[in-house]
Every structure is written in structure tokens, then in C-alpha cells.
Amino acid sequence: MEEENLNRNELMRKIMDYKFAINDMALFLDTHPCNENALMKHNDFVKKYQECKEKYETAYGPLSIDTEINSWEKWVYDPWPWERSEK
Amino acid sequence: MILGHGKGVKNNMWTYDRQLQYPINIKRRDPKLAKVIISQYGGPDGELGASLRYLSQKFGMPDKKSKAILNDIGTEELAHLEMVGTIVHQLTDGATAKELEEAGLADYYTDHGWGVYPQAASGFPWNAATIAVKGNPIADLTEDLAAEQKARATYEKLIDLCQNNKEVTDILKYLREREIVHFQRFGEALNGVQEKLAQKKFYMDNINQVL
Numbered sequence: 001m002e003e004e005n006l007n008r009n010e011l012m013r014k015i016m017d018y019k020f021a022i023n024d025m026a027l028f029l030d031t032h033p034c035n036e037n038a039l040m041k042h043n044d045f046v047k048k049y050q051e052c053k054e055k056y057e058t059a060y061g062p063l064s065i066d067t068e069i070n071s072w073e074k075w076v077y078d079p080w081p082w083e084r085s086e087k
Numbered sequence: 088m089i090l091g092h093g094k095g096v097k098n099n100m101w102t103y104d105r106q107l108q109y110p111i112n113i114k115r116r117d118p119k120l121a122k123v124i125i126s127q128y129g130g131p132d133g134e135l136g137a138s139l140r141y142l143s144q145k146f147g148m149p150d151k152k153s154k155a156i157l158n159d160i161g162t163e164e165l166a167h168l169e170m171v172g173t174i175v176h177q178l179t180d181g182a183t184a185k186e187l188e189e190a191g192l193a194d195y196y197t198d199h200g201w202g203v204y205p206q207a208a209s210g211f212p213w214n215a216a217t218i219a220v221k222g223n224p225i226a227d228l229t230e231d232l233a234a235e236q237k238a239r240a241t242y243e244k245l246i247d248l249c250q251n252n253k254e255v256t257d258i259l260k261y262l263r264e265r266e267i268v269h270f271q272r273f274g275e276a277l278n279g280v281q282e283k284l285a286q287k288k289f290y291m292d293n294i295n296q297v298l
Binding site: 027 | 102103104105106107108109110111112113114152155156159160163169172173176177180268269272275276279
């Protein structure tokens with residue numbers, strides 16, 4: 001997997017990229033539901049998104065509440081997306 | 088405790104993703120910019136109105152593709168609401184009461200402190216009268232096309248006002264581009280509705296059966 005050696009920020013950036021691509025393809029498919037090429041791209045982005053999300057969550061904690069969570073503390077105490085990071 | 092059944096499980100209508108749609112990490116505080124950018128949070132052409140406009144219109148929409156696009160763009164607008172809230176928060180976070188006062192935010196500070204309140208740049212609170220839900224596909228989709236153009240124009244005004252802060256203009260440019268994509272998709276939905284209506288004779292009070 002090309003995401004093998006990414007650090008936390010780089011992996012998060014990949015997740016954001018794939019999620020954006022999924023969303024943009026979804027809007028296109030809403031008005032072009034029979035477009036096979038767009039559907040293939042969408043599904044490819046979903047696969048990559050899920051791989052990155054799983055990898056991130058295993059290493060750093062949950063990104064959404066609908067995944068298995070071993071400890072709730074990260075959800076509560078980790079910085080939220082709207083908070084400024086010092087990095 | 089097991090909450091889902093492995094990856095890819097979607098068992099809620101909406102869940103919070105712990106990630107923004109576009110990265111925001113504004114290093115330089117600037118409450119003066121927050122004072123105008125807040126208009127895209129709760130102003131007449133802002134993201135709160137956008138999300139509620141589309142997510143409310145979808146219930147009365149007879150056309151399948153239009154239902155889908157209203158639902159999915161409405162959902163994306165909620166992500167944009169979060170982004171604009173994040174910009175306002177980061178531009179004011181850590182500012183003293185004095186700094187807020189100097190930025191013209193004494194009134195705002197009095198009522199809302201460091202919270203983010205849905206209001207226009209003028210201070211007027213968010214108002215449902217800024218959106219329309221007509222229950223007619225042509226009227227609603229035409230309103231949506233105008234709404235996207237008004238939001239685009241607002242972002243351009245904000246970009247003009249934020250020229251000295253590239254961290255902020257980068258994000259505003261991204262949001263502006265999304266308005267253009269949404270305009271395109273709503274245009275396709277409206278064309279689809281008009282093509283269907285042209286295919287057979289219909290009476291205007293029958294529009295829901297035709298679609």
C-alpha cells in the first residue's frame with residue numbers, strides 16, 4: 001500500500017483527500033447515475049479511504065463513532081478538527 | 088463495546104467525521120476578519136441557510152435525481168458550516184476582550200463571548216426568511232442556482248477583504264469553488280426536470296405525477 005510510511009498528518013491528509021473525492025464523485029453520480037466510469041472511480045476512492053481510515057484509527061484513535069473503539073478517552077481528550085494545532 | 092460490525096458500517100443517518108473537508112490551521116489571530124467571515128456561518132447566503140434550504144426542499148421534491156442531489160449537497164453544506172465555524176473560532180480564539188473590542192466585536196463579545204453565533208456580518212441573527220422551500224421543483228431548483236451564485240459572490244467579497252491573510256484566502260477559495268460545482272449539479276438536475284416535463288402534456292397542478 002502506498003500509504004505505508006506516512007506520518008500522522010500525511011495519513012490524515014490522505015483521508016481528507018479520499019473523502020473529498022468520494023463526495024465529489026457522489027454529487028456527479030446523483031445527476032449521472034448510469035455513468036460506469038464515475039462509479040468505478042467512486043468505489044476505488046471508497047476502498048482507499050477505508051484502508052487509510054482503518055490504519056489511522058488503529059494507530060491514533062477513532063475518526064467517527066461508528067467504528068469499534070477500545071477506549072473512549074481519545075474521542076474525548078484528543079484535539080477536535082476545529083481546534084488550532086501547534087504543529 | 089462493539090458499536091459497528093467492522094469497516095464501512097454506516098448505521099446512523101449522520102455521524103461526525105473527525106476531519107474537516109479541507110485543512111484549516113490558522114496561525115495568526117485576526118478578529119477583524121472573523122467579524123465579516125461569520126456572515127457565511129449565519130448570514131443570508133451562508134452555509135447554515137444553504138444546508139437547511141436543501142435538506143428541507145428534498146422532502147417535497149418529486150424528481151429522483153433532484154432528491155439525491157439536494158440530500159447530498161445539503162450534507163456537504165453542513166461540512167462547510169463546520170469549516171466556516173472553524174475559521175471564525177481560530178481567528179478569535181485566545182483574543183482578549185480588549186482585542187475583540189478593537190476589532191469592532193464589543194457587541195458580539197457582550198452577547199456571545201468566544202462562541203460562534205449564526206449571524207450576518209451586520210450582526211443580524213440567522214433568519215429562515217433568507218431561504219425558500221416552495222414545494223415546486225422548478226421554483227426550488229431555480230432558487231438553489233441563485234443561492235449558489237450568491238454564496239460564490241459572498242466568498243469573492245470576503246477574499247477581497249482578507250487579502251493580507253493567505254491562510255484564510257486559501258480556504259475561502261476552496262469554498263468558493265465548491266459553490267461552482269454545486270451550481271453545475273443543480274443546473275443538471277433542473278435540465279432533467281425540464282426535459283421530463285417537455286416529454287408529455289401535463290397540467291401545472293399535476294407536476295408531481297409527471298415527475
